[in-house]
Amino acid sequence: MSPPLILASGSTIRRRMLEGVGLRFSVVTADMDERALEERLGDVAPVQLAESLAVAKAETVSAHYPDAIVIGADQVLEHQGLLLHKAATRLEAETKLARLQGSMHRLIAACALVQGGQTLWVGSDAADLTMRRLDASDRLSYLNKAGDAATASVGAYRLEELGAALFERIEGDYFTILGLPLLLLLAALRSQGIDPVLEDRSL
16 A cells, blocks of 8 residues: 655645646645745755755655655746745736746746655756746736736746746746646656556545
């Protein structure tokens, strides 16, 4: 019998990705202060930050469910050497779009597996996205139509929705852009004996 699997994320997109490949899991959101951890880590590379946050989220949930394999995940956005976070308001989202428009930014998605407080695996992947030029009216029109997506994602867009219309070039894995390096995660789960292709769904 495979150990229970828990996703330590409240992200609907991540949950749907795992459900889509047939994994059986529970969702337990990690209760932690991400910005406080970022401050403690100091000036680290974006990849290291994303992986550290993914591990920390998984460890937080693993402390309450030591028998389960816990999936922690995080995504960071790097633009011209700076890390950008989710916009808290529509105004912040508009400011972010004004910054990103006409340039390339990088999304780094990290994932970790933790069981009994021990890190079994951690990995990450990156994608480069070039946003087309958007004037003020373009940005206003997008925000009016996008709704909550502007403050629900780190880039102020959802690529699987209207956000795709903001871009002129994308280089990288689609799942990574959505916030989870899914293919890397599935390979890591197979190494732990968890494979949805082989799982008996009649149970």
